[in-house]
Amino acid sequence: MSGPRRPARRHPIRVLIAKPGLDGHDRGAKVVARALRDAGMEVIYAGLRQTPEEIVRAALEEDVDLIGLSILSGAHMALFPKVLKLLKAQKAGSVPVFAGGIIPDEDAHRLKKAGIRAIFGPGTSLEEIVGTAQKLARRRA
Amino acid sequence: MKGSPRLPTAARAILAGDRRTLARVISWVENGSPSAEPVLRALYPRTHGVPVVGLTGPLGVGKSSLISTLVGLLRARGRSVAVVAVDPSSPFSGGSVLGDRIRLERRPDDAGVFFRSMASRGAAGGVATATLEVCRLLDAAGFDVVLVETVGSGQVDVAIREIATTSIVVLVPHLGDEVQTLKAGLFEIADIFCVNKSDLPGADVARRDLADLVAHGPYEGGWTPAIVSTSTTAATGTEELWSAVEAHEAFLDRTGGRRAGERRRLAAEIVGLVRDRVGRELTGRLERDPELRRLLDAVTARTLDPRSAARRLRLASPPGPEGRR
Ligand SMILES: Nc1nc2c(ncn2[C@@H]2O[C@H](COP(=O)(O)OP(=O)(O)OP(=O)(O)O)[C@@H](O)[C@H]2O)c(=O)[nH]1
Numbered sequence: 444m445s446g447p448r449r450p451a452r453r454h455p456i457r458v459l460i461a462k463p464g465l466d467g468h469d470r471g472a473k474v475v476a477r478a479l480r481d482a483g484m485e486v487i488y489a490g491l492r493q494t495p496e497e498i499v500r501a502a503l504e505e506d507v508d509l510i511g512l513s514i515l516s517g518a519h520m521a522l523f524p525k526v527l528k529l530l531k532a533q534k535a536g537s538v539p540v541f542a543g544g545i546i547p548d549e550d551a552h553r554l555k556k557a558g559i560r561a562i563f564g565p566g567t568s569l570e571e572i573v574g575t576a577q578k579l580a581r582r583r584a
Numbered sequence: 585m586k587g588s589p590r591l592p593t594a595a596r597a598i599l600a601g602d603r604r605t606l607a608r609v610i611s612w613v614e615n616g617s618p619s620a621e622p623v624l625r626a627l628y629p630r631t632h633g634v635p636v637v638g639l640t641g642p643l644g645v646g647k648s649s650l651i652s653t654l655v656g657l658l659r660a661r662g663r664s665v666a667v668v669a670v671d672p673s674s675p676f677s678g679g680s681v682l683g684d685r686i687r688l689e690r691r692p693d694d695a696g697v698f699f700r701s702m703a704s705r706g707a708a709g710g711v712a713t714a715t716l717e718v719c720r721l722l723d724a725a726g727f728d729v730v731l732v733e734t735v736g737s738g739q740v741d742v743a744i745r746e747i748a749t750t751s752i753v754v755l756v757p758h759l760g761d762e763v764q765t766l767k768a769g770l771f772e773i774a775d776i777f778c779v780n781k782s783d784l785p786g787a788d789v790a791r792r793d794l795a796d797l798v799a800h801g802p803y804e805g806g807w808t809p810a811i812v813s814t815s816t817t818a819a820t821g822t823e824e825l826w827s828a829v830e831a832h833e834a835f836l837d838r839t840g841g842r843r844a845g846e847r848r849r850l851a852a853e854i855v856g857l858v859r860d861r862v863g864r865e866l867t868g869r870l871e872r873d874p875e876l877r878r879l880l881d882a883v884t885a886r887t888l889d890p891r892s893a894a895r896r897l898r899l900a901s902p903p904g905p906e907g908r909r
């Protein structure tokens with residue numbers, strides 16, 4: 444990835460972290476946000492209870508390189524594909540989206556097929572999340 | 585000039601209301617990308633000089649919440665509004681968490697609102713130049729009002745004066761000591777003091793203390809800072825706050841303060857840009873130019889001191905015209 448063919452990026456990766464759905468806990472999302480910041484990223488933290496429309500609008504206004512969605516409420520099968528669909532509709536389908544939360548394997552498989560680039564379960568290490576986020580953003584740059 | 589075919593595509597798109605391109609060009613400005621320059625140049629004559637209202641103040645006093653209420657008020661009055669929220673970058677990692685969006689409430693399809701978070705990055709040129717240029721893009725894009733949030737500590741605090749036409753310093757009750765220590769700086773910045781969280785006890789005392797401090801005018805330009813109490817949770821004071829902004833903007837128009845302020849800000853901007861350019865050029869030449877390298881050698885060998893070297897550097901090689909690289 445970071446071989447000599449690709450010049451180092453001159454500016455920080457911008458990533459939107461948002462929590463769609465109705466559950467009211469964002470501790471996990473905040474921990475991830477801070478880890479991404481500590482890795483040198485600019486994290487736009489959109490907060491709780493974001494609708495897919497709000498998330499996509501924030502991503503476009505903030506011109507992010509990457510979107511991270513976190514969910515615990517189980518509405519992922521409805522909300523994540525909606526985000527992807529709206530991004531495509533705005534010709535922003537190339538912005539990679541990753542997700543974290545409690546997502547059964549079967550759903551994870553389908554979401555990946557739908558275009559979610561990486562899915563992290565509750566036990567995933569921050570190193571892995573940060574590393575994957577960097578790779579996803581770099582591949583796009 | 586209108587509709588000139590020589591206008592860069594991105595500039596034309598921004599004028600036509602394309603928010604996606606606006607967002608992308610803002611990134612170019614933030615990144616110091618050369619692509620930004622022709623767009624900024626083309627759009628500069630298309631700016632109107634709209635009010636740029638800065639909100640600054642200590643961490644957590646309610647700046648973003650106030651911005652959300654002001655956005656609501658302005659939209660209800662049919663005025664479009666763009667927000668730029670600046671947060672500091674971590675000096676260690678260079679990253680940052682930009683959380684001001686959390687407070688924003690708007691209809692998700694309302695094209696009359698645009699919100700952008702910026703990290704200060706602390707790069708050459710500083711946050712002031714980049715923020716000014718972003719405000720100018722938003723002006724050219726047709727927004728009636730631009731609101732800028734900065735955290736009131738260190739450099740960002742002072743920078744608001746180089747950006748805003750009206751500056752609001754936001755405080756909360758029981759910030760007495762903070763007010764005392766920040767006093768000098770705050771009074772240079774504030775056109776309006778906003779005592780937010782006035783639903784909490786002590787707001788009247790805070791307001792009175794501020795009034796005592798404000799009474800120690802006269803002020804440069806003749807404007808005495810207004811003091812307004814607000815509560816975003818009780819939804820009070822928003823109208824009064826905006827009235828104070830309008831009063832200050834009207835004062836600027838009445839007294840010629842707008843032109844004077846604009847000239848002062850532009851002068852600071854140009855000086856800053858020249859300083860950056862000269863700095864970049866000299867830093868690059870210090871290692872390439874044989875004569876300059878000899879100077880550096882002499883300083884390293886302690887046969888010349890840095891100040892003398894700096895003086896000779898300036899005299900020996902004034903910065904050449906741009907483009908002659
Ligand atoms: N009691 C009370 N709380 C308020 C009021 N306005 C804001 N808050 C609360 O103060 C906290 C900080 O509000 P923000 O609007 O994020 O403050 P800020 O100044 O933008 O914060 P930073 O950007 O982090 O410096 C939140 O928990 C708000 O709910 C108010 O008028 N009264």
Ligand SMILES: [Mg+2]
Pocket residue numbers: 647648649683684733
């Ligand atoms: Mg804020």
